[in-house]
Structures are given as structure tokens and as C-alpha cells.
Amino acid sequence: MAKIDEVAKAAGVSISTVSYALSGKRTISAETRRRIEQAVRELDYRPNAGARMLAGRRTNIFALTEPFRADTHAPAHMSFVLATSIAARRYDYDVLLLTDEEATAGMRRVASSGLADAVLVLDVAPDDERVGLARRLDIPSVFIGVPNDHEGLVCVDLDFEAAAALAVDHLAAAGHRSIGLVGHPPGAYLRSNFPPRVRAGFERRAAELGLDSSVERPEAGGTRGAAVRAAVEALLERGVTGLVLHCDDATHLAVLDALAARGLSVPGDVAVVSVGATFDTTSFQPPLDVIPLIPQASCDLAVDLAMQSMTPAPPAPGVRLIAPEYHEHGSVGEAADGSVAAHPPD
Amino acid sequence: MAKIDEVAKAAGVSISTVSYALSGKRTISAETRRRIEQAVRELDYRPNAGARMLAGRRTNIFALTEPFRADTHAPAHMSFVLATSIAARRYDYDVLLLTDEEATAGMRRVASSGLADAVLVLDVAPDDERVGLARRLDIPSVFIGVPNDHEGLVCVDLDFEAAAALAVDHLAAAGHRSIGLVGHPPGAYLRSNFPPRVRAGFERRAAELGLDSSVERPEAGGTRGAAVRAAVEALLERGVTGLVLHCDDATHLAVLDALAARGLSVPGDVAVVSVGATFDTTSFQPPLDVIPLIPQASCDLAVDLAMQSMTPAPPAPGVRLIAPEYHEHGSVGEAADGSVAAHPPD
DNA sequence: CGATATAGTCGAAGCGCTTCGACGACGAGC
DNA sequence: GCTCGTCGTCGAAGCGCTTCGACTATATCG
Known part of the structure; x- marks a missing residue:
């Protein structure tokens, strides 16, 4: 000392x-x-941190608001917290965690007591109460995720719409004319900002390409994948040969199980692409093509923007979408009916 | 402002x-x-936080070191982080997160720059490098988990040994003479502090009661529960009729699947008790008896001790073990051979 | 009834750092 | 040879709070 x-x-x-x-x-x-x-x-x-804060008018601390609600999908959210923390350390910043009810009230508290220089907002809901608060705060904020009303905010996220569209492109290019989306459970569409964006991208691109498309949003967990099995059945009955998966890892497994149970092989009978996964899709049987959600990409950018927000030339408000990347692992094959279209784009 | x-x-x-x-x-x-x-x-x-820290020589911040390693079981660890954060807020304390490599180096940094009043140590390994550091720190620390060498440290945890013993007691009381433990994968016994304690409690009490006992530690994930199935087979072949489960939720499911696949019913043919689960065991089919690990209990106590550490009368070093509680949900029945012992000990 | 305690308030001295303005030394330019 | 600008350094003024000691007014006691 x-x-x-x-x-x-x-x-x-x-x-x-x-x-x-x-x-x-x-x-x-x-x-x-x-x-x-x-x-x-x-x-x-x-x-001494306190003396530095007081004299320097700078805390070297980011507040990270991440509610960690009961239904939060832990592994994905943990990845974001970890990636944010690592990104912050690159600039010698520490991360103060605001969880639970304090995720909102804490923002106000921390901002007006000068405990943090900026707020990073995680687990953004479509209609997030932290949006209005962020506009009123006297320190900058960066959202990792895009709320419906994001005017005046700085937001960062994977371009989920483009990701879903890219998945559709690949299925279409392989000749699949009828495709299905296995999405998050309906509740997630209210609590999280990105499931609706995946769905929109999926449906829009399918319509643009003139494909038949259906969406199923089975409840996860529960009675051991029964809902997932039913969802897969429903899609298959509608003649779906290409599947886009935007759901947790357990549901991925359940989908593959359901296909196997029907005696269908991937990619022989059904093509499968995973969208927005934070987990490893190559450890599935078979490994799945994926357009991953990479926490590090979003969090690095978010922290960069937060740093820039504290300079005399703060970044312009707006949504920064990260371009999706398609990773091939062999789970998309040519459609059985042979009416194959052009090669996958790019 | x-x-x-x-x-x-x-x-x-x-x-x-x-x-x-x-x-x-x-x-x-x-x-x-x-x-x-x-x-x-x-x-x-x-x-103003900085002024308060400087003048008051008190930060109102706890550092929380939680490595979040790649193989960390996210849901359980998230629960602990959340519970700690909530407990800290009760005393108007905030939580500064130290993850990854910074989990160790950050302790030193945060302590000597006066950024935190105390350190809470999570995800404790049996041979944890933060142990030596904690002894040298000029701010107090509380471990949530018990490292092998804990001399001079303040530690808090569920009494895993007693929990395993309690599970064995219940199986024995229901007449089971041959019991098995399905534990975490071998790697977890090196990385985490509690699997060895569960195993020790299981084996010791089984020996005291003169029961046949075996331990299997299947790798989780991987090829869809094959390892778990093999482990269950192995136990059944040794005549096991009572099972203690100390593993993640996916492995619980796989065990129940494996039993069902053999045509065995719970509790009819096999008794099952879950130990140290942070997840809900009543949503399984059937609901499982459980001796839960309750993050809130450990974290509340840890924060209380941290608060007390900053008073003129700090708590004595030592391990505070939280007594296990048995929750019946009907997954333990009388052993088939009928040689039933006394009633379960309270 | 005077000595003494107690409650309630204030002024001022820091806490350990950052940063402003100033100043001396020195080389460049005229 | 003198002025000017630049580089390197220093002293001192805060940053906004906590806390110590002191002071006044009122209550308590023998």
C-alpha cells in the first residue's frame, strides 16, 4: 500500500x-x-482507486447490467459476461455487476454516484425498461442487443436477420424448396430481442426466394423433448427438407434425435443449419453447419464503443450489426428431388 | 449529481x-x-463513490473472483454469482467481477489499489492458486468452497460429506445393501473441491454401515450419454439397487433414461437420490429425492462473514459447513429383497 | 447550585491522487 | 546576443467526502 x-x-x-x-x-x-x-x-x-476516481473524474469501471433472470439461458449469458469482462480489461477497466432487480435500479445508482464511467447493457428485452433509463443517464451506455425502441442508443449485435437469411440462402442453394425454423419457445420472443429478428429474417428471405416456410417454437425441457419431437413431426409432415435451428443445445440434440427416430439422416434426407449458437455445433452427430453468435465479437465492439463514448468525439447513436459468417460442417446436402439451384452464395 | x-x-x-x-x-x-x-x-x-472511498477508507465493493473457465458448468456458477450479488446488496455493497486469468491477478490488483473491501472466492479448486494469495492479501477474503489447504482461511460450503452420508443413510434405511454413486467426470475431481468430498462421504458411510458400494464417474456430454449408460450398466451388474447421483442435470436425465431402457422403474426397482444439485430435481420423471446445494445459503453466509471480517472482531478462520437437508419426493422405495432396516434417520 | 455529562452541531483537516499554471534550462531564429 | 518556444519538472489547488476535536445548550447529579 x-x-x-x-x-x-x-x-x-x-x-x-x-x-x-x-x-x-x-x-x-x-x-x-x-x-x-x-x-x-x-x-x-x-x-489508490478512490483517490484516482475523485481527482481524475474517471472510475475505470464499467457497470454491466445483466438481470440473470430465472429463465436466463446460463451458458450463453455467462459467455457474454466473460467476454465483456475480458474486453474491458484490455483498457484497464473493471466490471461491476448489476443483476436481478438491481439491473435497472443499479444503473441509476451507479451512474449518479459516479461509480462507473459507462454502462453495458446485456440480455436486452424487446421492450426493455433500461432503454428509457439509459437515455436519462449522465454516463454513456452501450446495448449488446437491440431493443425495439432504440432511438438515440448505441447498440451492438450480431445481424440476426442477415444470419437467418444467410441460412435460408444456403438451404435454397442446395435445392431445398420447403424449409422450417425450429425457434426458441414463444416466451423467449417476449423476453429476448433476437428470436423475433431471426424469425423475420427467415420468413422474409424464404418469401423472397419463393420457398415454403414454417416455424415451430417448441417448449424446451419439460417432458424430455416431447414438444421438440412434435415440432419436428409437424415440420416433416409439411414436406420440409431443410431445417434452420435457432434454439438451445438441448433442443438441437432433441431435433437430431427426432430425425434419427424417424429414420432420417442428416444431411442425406434433411439439411440442418444452426443459427445464433454460442455453443459448439461440431460436437453433434453429425456436426452441424452454423452461423454462430460470437460473444467476443459483440463485446469487444461494445467495449470499444463505450471507450469512445467517453472521448470528446463519442460514437453516433445507432445499431451496429455484425455480419454473420457461415461455417460449413457438412450438414447441408443437395435436396432429394434434385432440382438444385445455383451454388451457395459467397 | x-x-x-x-x-x-x-x-x-x-x-x-x-x-x-x-x-x-x-x-x-x-x-x-x-x-x-x-x-x-x-x-x-x-x-460520490470516489470521494466516499477516499475519505471513508471503505469502498462498499466486494471483489468476486470466479474464473468462468471453459469447462465451468454455467448454470450452477451463475446461480452463485447471482446469489452473491443479491446478498451483497443487502449491505449496500456492489460486486466487482474478476474472471478468467484476472481471477487471480485481479485479486492482488484490486486489493492493493483499494478497489474492494474484501474478496469472495468462487469455483474453488482443491489446489487453488488463490489460496496462497488470499493469505498474503491486505483485505479479508471468504472462500465459497473448501480447498485442500485451507489453514487460516475463512471458508463456507455445503457439508458435502454429510450430504452424501445422509443419502447413504436413507438408502440403507430403505433396505438397500448395495449402492452406487454416479459422480462427476474424473476431471472434475481435480478442478473442483467438492466431488472428492461427496465421494469420501459416500464411501465412508457405506463402509460404516457395511454396504457394498461402487463409484462410477462417466464423462458427460460426448456421444449422447453413452458413457452414462455404460456406467449405469456397470453398477447394475454389481447388484446395485440404490443410486446416489452427484452430477449435472443432463447426466441425471441420462441415468433415468438408462434405467428406463433396462425396464427398471424408480423407485420400484431402483432407488435414486440426488446430492448437491442446484437445479430442480422434481421436474424429472419421476421427481427425485434430493439433498440440494443451495447457493443462497452459502452466499448469504459468505457475505455475512465478509462483513464481519471488516469489523474489529473478525470471524475466526475455519470451515463453516452448512448442514445438508433431505427433501423427499418419492424416488426411494424399500429394497426388493425385503430385508428392510429401520426407518430413515431424520 | 455548581460541577459534570450528554446531545446536537460546526469548522477544518485530511484521504491520495490529477492537473493547472509557472518556471528554469536550453536550443533555434533573427 | 536577445527573444521565443519547447521540454521537463515542480508546487499547490482542488476532487467530495468522512471524521476529529471543539463548542454550545441543555439535562443530571450530589
């Missing part, structure tokens, strides 16, 4: 010189800097 | 009176307090 005056004394310079050497905000001679750095090392000096 | 001097002026008192009224550290007349509180409300005053 050495203090800056001890460093100054050890290096034979004044307190302000130490401060400038450490912050780099004024030029310091190489020799002086060397002596200061050595003193810092020898004394294991680390500036 | 009103400041304390504005509150003082609005209430017609001095700055120090406002401070004392807000902290309660000196007596303030009812009338004065009323005027101050009103001014605080009208100005929406909130003390």
Missing part, C-alpha cells in the same frame, strides 16, 4: 512528475521515467 | 451534519434529520 509520495521520494522527483510519468500526459525524460518505474516496481505501488 | 454542500445549504446545516445524518454515526435531532432527508430527496443526492 505504498503511496505516490513514497514513489516520488524514492525516485527523487515530485509527486506530479510521478503522476505524469504514469499517465503519460506530459513528456518525461527517459532517465526520470526509468527511475520512477523502478521505484514503482520496488515499492509495488498501485494508485 | 448534487453534492453534499448543496444538500447542506438546502437543509440549512453544515456539511458534517449532513454526513452524520446520512451515516448515523452521530446523533442528529429528529427535526434536522427530517430537513436533511428532504433535501436529499429533492436534490436526488447520492454521495
